[in-house]
Amino acid sequence: MRIGIGLPSGIPGVRGDLVVRWAERAEAAPFSSLAVIDRVAYDSYDPLLALAAAAGVTRRVRLVTAILVSPLRNTVLLAKELASLDQLSAGRLVVGFGVGAREEDYAMAGVDHRGRGSRLTEQLRTLRRIWEEGKVGPPPAQPGGPPFLVGGFADEAFARAARYAQGYFHGGGPPRAFGRGAELARIAWREAGRPGEPELWGQGYFALGEDARERAIRYMRDYYAFTGPLVERIVGQLLTTPQAVVQFVEGYAEAGCHELVLMPAVPDPDQVDRLAEAVACAW
Amino acid sequence: MRVVIVGGGPAGLYLALLLKKASPRDEITVLERNPPDATYGWGVVFSDRTLAEFREADEVTYRQITDRFVLWDAIDVYAHGERLRCGGHVFAGIARTALLEILQRRCAELGVVLRFRTEVRQPEDLPPYDLLVGADGVGSTVRSWHAEVFRPRITPGRARYIWLGTPRPFGAFTFVFRQTEWGLFQAHAYPYAGRMSTFIVECGEEAWKRAGFHEADEVQTLRRCEEIFAEVLRGNPLFSNNSRWIRFPTLRTVTWHHGRIVLLGDAAHTAHFSIGSGTKLAMEDAIALARALQTYEDLETALEAYELERRPAVEAFQRAALQSQRTFETTQRAMRLDPYRLTLYLLTRSGRISYEDLRVRDARFVQRVESHLASEWDEVRLPCPPVHLPFALRGLRLPNRIARRPASACGALDGLPGQAQQRALCGLAARGAGLVLTEILAVSPEGRITPEDAGLYRGEHGEAWKRIVQAVHAEGSRIGAVLGHAGRRGATRSRRFGVDLPLTEPWELLAPSALPYHPDGPVPRAMGREDMEAVREAFVRAARLAAHAGFDLLHLHFGSGYLLASFLSPLTNRREDAYGGSLENRMRFPLEVFRAVREVWEGPLGVTLPASDRARGGIPEQEALAIARAFREAGCDLVEVTAGQTVPDEDPTYGRGYLAPYAEAVRLEVGIPVLVGGGLTLSEANVLVASGRADLCVLDLEGDGFVDKSPPSLVS
Numbered sequence: 001m002r003i004g005i006g007l008p009s010g011i012p013g014v015r016g017d018l019v020v021r022w023a024e025r026a027e028a029a030p031f032s033s034l035a036v037i038d039r040v041a042y043d044s045y046d047p048l049l050a051l052a053a054a055a056g057v058t059r060r061v062r063l064v065t066a067i068l069v070s071p072l073r074n075t076v077l078l079a080k081e082l083a084s085l086d087q088l089s090a091g092r093l094v095v096g097f098g099v100g101a102r103e104e105d106y107a108m109a110g111v112d113h114r115g116r117g118s119r120l121t122e123q124l125r126t127l128r129r130i131w132e133e134g135k136v137g138p139p140p141a142q143p144g145g146p147p148f149l150v151g152g153f154a155d156e157a158f159a160r161a162a163r164y165a166q167g168y169f170h171g172g173g174p175p176r177a178f179g180r181g182a183e184l185a186r187i188a189w190r191e192a193g194r195p196g197e198p199e200l201w202g203q204g205y206f207a208l209g210e211d212a213r214e215r216a217i218r219y220m221r222d223y224y225a226f227t228g229p230l231v232e233r234i235v236g237q238l239l240t241t242p243q244a245v246v247q248f249v250e251g252y253a254e255a256g257c258h259e260l261v262l263m264p265a266v267p268d269p270d271q272v273d274r275l276a277e278a279v280a281c282a283w
Numbered sequence: 284m285r286v287v288i289v290g291g292g293p294a295g296l297y298l299a300l301l302l303k304k305a306s307p308r309d310e311i312t313v314l315e316r317n318p319p320d321a322t323y324g325w326g327v328v329f330s331d332r333t334l335a336e337f338r339e340a341d342e343v344t345y346r347q348i349t350d351r352f353v354l355w356d357a358i359d360v361y362a363h364g365e366r367l368r369c370g371g372h373v374f375a376g377i378a379r380t381a382l383l384e385i386l387q388r389r390c391a392e393l394g395v396v397l398r399f400r401t402e403v404r405q406p407e408d409l410p411p412y413d414l415l416v417g418a419d420g421v422g423s424t425v426r427s428w429h430a431e432v433f434r435p436r437i438t439p440g441r442a443r444y445i446w447l448g449t450p451r452p453f454g455a456f457t458f459v460f461r462q463t464e465w466g467l468f469q470a471h472a473y474p475y476a477g478r479m480s481t482f483i484v485e486c487g488e489e490a491w492k493r494a495g496f497h498e499a500d501e502v503q504t505l506r507r508c509e510e511i512f513a514e515v516l517r518g519n520p521l522f523s524n525n526s527r528w529i530r531f532p533t534l535r536t537v538t539w540h541h542g543r544i545v546l547l548g549d550a551a552h553t554a555h556f557s558i559g560s561g562t563k564l565a566m567e568d569a570i571a572l573a574r575a576l577q578t579y580e581d582l583e584t585a586l587e588a589y590e591l592e593r594r595p596a597v598e599a600f601q602r603a604a605l606q607s608q609r610t611f612e613t614t615q616r617a618m619r620l621d622p623y624r625l626t627l628y629l630l631t632r633s634g635r636i637s638y639e640d641l642r643v644r645d646a647r648f649v650q651r652v653e654s655h656l657a658s659e660w661d662e663v664r665l666p667c668p669p670v671h672l673p674f675a676l677r678g679l680r681l682p683n684r685i686a687r688r689p690a691s692a693c694g695a696l697d698g699l700p701g702q703a704q705q706r707a708l709c710g711l712a713a714r715g716a717g718l719v720l721t722e723i724l725a726v727s728p729e730g731r732i733t734p735e736d737a738g739l740y741r742g743e744h745g746e747a748w749k750r751i752v753q754a755v756h757a758e759g760s761r762i763g764a765v766l767g768h769a770g771r772r773g774a775t776r777s778r779r780f781g782v783d784l785p786l787t788e789p790w791e792l793l794a795p796s797a798l799p800y801h802p803d804g805p806v807p808r809a810m811g812r813e814d815m816e817a818v819r820e821a822f823v824r825a826a827r828l829a830a831h832a833g834f835d836l837l838h839l840h841f842g843s844g845y846l847l848a849s850f851l852s853p854l855t856n857r858r859e860d861a862y863g864g865s866l867e868n869r870m871r872f873p874l875e876v877f878r879a880v881r882e883v884w885e886g887p888l889g890v891t892l893p894a895s896d897r898a899r900g901g902i903p904e905q906e907a908l909a910i911a912r913a914f915r916e917a918g919c920d921l922v923e924v925t926a927g928q929t930v931p932d933e934d935p936t937y938g939r940g941y942l943a944p945y946a947e948a949v950r951l952e953v954g955i956p957v958l959v960g961g962g963l964t965l966s967e968a969n970v971l972v973a974s975g976r977a978d979l980c981v982l983d984l985e986g987d988g989f990v991d992k993s994p995p996s997l998v999s
Binding site: 122184 | 781984
């Protein structure tokens with residue numbers, strides 16, 4: 001199992017240079033990937049622009065959207081952006097897609113919330129065709145375009161991942177929850193008649209160190225406020241000690257995860273090193 | 284806080300006492316229209332897990348409840364004149380009157396205001412409140428005041444049932460099946476007090492009418508039920524308590540709270556009685572609501588938290604209950620099973636007890652079942668897990684019930700299989716599968732799904748397969764060739780990139796009607812008579828090549844939206860000639876192909892059929908069964924059930940064994956051997972085979988080595 005780390009671009013009040021320095025540290029740490037979240041109606045960076053900045057200061061890590069709410073975006077422009085990003089990073093892009101959980105983002109972007117699922121399906125099918133036709137350049141650096149992952153908990157999400165992507169991006173939770181999602185992803189993959197196995201990605205939130213915990217909880221409560229009382233359950237899963245990180249990482253590896261992305265809940269640059277240190281003790 | 288609870292059943296009373304206990308200064312009032320000693324129903328059942336929650340919530344009532352309990356741990360099934368018992372299932376029953384008495388007393392002790400004989404008809408009847416709780420049952424008055432918010436949806440079951448009591452003591456949870464001149468009648472009986480038992484009688488609508496229950500009065504009803512179940516009642520009478528025959532109403536509501544109003548128990552949701560969970564769910568609701576009200580200052584947040592906690596649990600129960608309800612509504616078809624299979628079939632009906640669980644609960648019972656199954660095969664000397672039983676199919680003997688197939692196309696060139704196929708199939712055989720199936724082999728170049736597909740349409744394909752068949756035989760397995768034609772799902776790219784992504788230059792596609800699979804995909808040509816003949820002959824040629832190659836079984840893939848499946852489904856077949864329209868017409872061409880193959884292939888011949896299109900306007904269940912029946916009559920030996928992929932924008936449901944309900948329907952209703960896959964592990968396969976729901980199982984979740992257990996690493 002590989003381990004990636006999130007950029008702090010989804011945490012309110014973070015300065016641009018911090019995002020860039022964070023990316024440099026992660027490259028040196030060394031994590032396998034850098035991931036970003038996507039929200040419109042929130043104080044967060046545009047995910048693709050944040051990854052573009054990271055691309056400029058890294059050479060090795062893969063750049064991942066976890067996940068991109070693509071139905072909000074025009075498909076042709078998105079094809080151009082993703083291909084550009086793939087070129088700028090010399091073929092290190094991995095695109096996680098989803099319909100998102102917040103109706104608010106759709107309202108803000110002026111996009112109809114209904115029909116988001118079928119729009120995502122259509123985008124997954126269309127993006128590769130646009131790249132292939134070559135009328136919209138540049139072509140992606142990776143042959144055939146970057147790998148696609150699909151996130152979401154509905155049966156349709158598993159079907160989309162199995163039919164039009166290279167794998168499934170689980171939305172978070174304890175290793176057992178990941179295991180259940182992974183099983184459904186495999187079942188759908190089999191049904192679709194795909195060769196091999198789906199790529200299975202997972203994610204979690206971390207904030208290491210005593211003073212980090214309180215701030216992290218405040219951020220999580222704010223970011224997930226829309227889930228109502230469920231937010232406490234999400235906060236409860238926050239990884240705040242090296243012990244918790246090791247347990248979580250080992251649990252995910254055991255559950256068949258291929259790449260686990262740990263997202264920061266506080267934007268302190270030393271979090272990168274703290275996490276690398278904790279992860280090094282797993283196994 | 285002033286809380287008014289409408290309804291003095293177990294949920295309302297339990298909530299009242301929990302709230303009063305937590306905050307003695309709150310004013311808690313329960314309004315009940317009946318007098319304190321009036322009650323309907325007989326006994327209620329709890330599991331040990333629910334009891335543990337009761338203990339934590341209120342030790343006093345827990346002790347009183349457990350003092351009055353009847354405990355039992357077995358399930359008995361009476362059918363075909365025999366009784367089978369399986370132990371290890373802990374249940375506890377108590378008279379509903381006793382439970383209410385305990386709760387009422389505790390409420391009174393704590394200072395809850397209990398107002399009996401108080402009917403609430405409109406909001407004006409209520410005393411002032413900060414929180415109003417609707418605990419007034421499935422026909423809730425409180426809910427009806429805001430029906431547009433709660434949007435209750437009641438789905439009545441198909442069967443009729445009546446809730447009776449009897450002084451006949453039962454030693455176990457008992458299911459009784461009686462085949463009568465009017466039809467099948469079944470009883471669910473369980474003990475709840477020293478002598479009394481609950482006795483629920485259930486039957487189909489037709490049997491109910493034929494037996495005259497629709498015009499019988501109370502006494503006639505009781506006498507007739509006593510007559511039907513005389514054998515098991517042993518001279519004991521049945522009692523009624525205002526009992527009526529009803530169809531079980533499953534209630535769902537879009538929300539459980541609105542402003543200062545919240546619904547509890549049956550007022551918010553119901554689940555079929557056959558998993559015995561109504562009172563349990565209601566009292567668990569009460570615990571969760573009381574806890575949420577203590578945890579959160581803000582009422583809205585508390586009610587939201589209550590619903591968030593309970594809804595997933597309740598919905599999971601409703602799903603299991605629905606499955607159980609369906610089982611009892613269709614037990615007629617299970618009557619073809621012997622008592623052993625039938626008992627196992629009932630025990631595993633909601634999919635929550637695995638084969639291993641059963642062995643832990645009652646090893647002797649499992650051993651008896653296994654001995655019985657083994658006794659049906661001369662060569663099986665010792666009882667064994669069901670999947671290790673042999674199977675016979677038109678002269679072919681399979682060593683066990685496990686089938687395997689490779690994940691997908693292994694990269695053939697112009698249909699020619701090679702080392703990749705041999706390695707994949709021999710690998711599956713070496714791991715013990717009795718039957719190995721090929722990927723779908725195209726019967727013609729245009730019938731391929733992708734250019735990488737293997738085929739069986741040229742002489743050299745036959746030769747190549749002959750070598751692979753011999754290699755698989757050397758591993759001790761039998762091998763079946765799966766033939767197919769992609770139809771409108773053809774000419775797509777390698778499935779490494781995804782499915783149904785058209786080639787840049789697709790070859791011409793064939794379909795019953797000129798409808799593309801995806802709106803952005805190539806439009807197929809609607810088949811003419813010559814096309815049909817060519818396809819039929821391609822299948823016949825492939826069957827001959829398969830015979831030459833030495834395959835043990837031939838299997839035609841008529842599912843998943845491929846060519847022949849798209850003739851069967853009304854969603855994809857819009858023809859107006861003799862091959863479209865009615866079911867008979869839609870089956871015409873697939874049956875023509877099947878019969879032509881049947882003529883040249885002497886060995887066992889199977890078909891993959893769609894049991895559902897998983898889309899609105901698709902093949903209904905009765906048609907799916909009629910299709911299977913038609914193929915059985917045409918000489919089909921084995922049906923594999925699939926579902927969906929007829930159209931891309933479908934409504935899938937994944938999960939372990941998601942195809943098993945279809946397999947069960949086809950096997951029991953049509954009476955034909957069934958092969959099933961769909962996320963099965965060995966445990967599910969054992970249950971399916973032993974309970975008579977399937978004959979052969981495709982294992983695709985287990986032991987394929989796809990769990991990446993490499994140590995975590997930072998670098999890719």
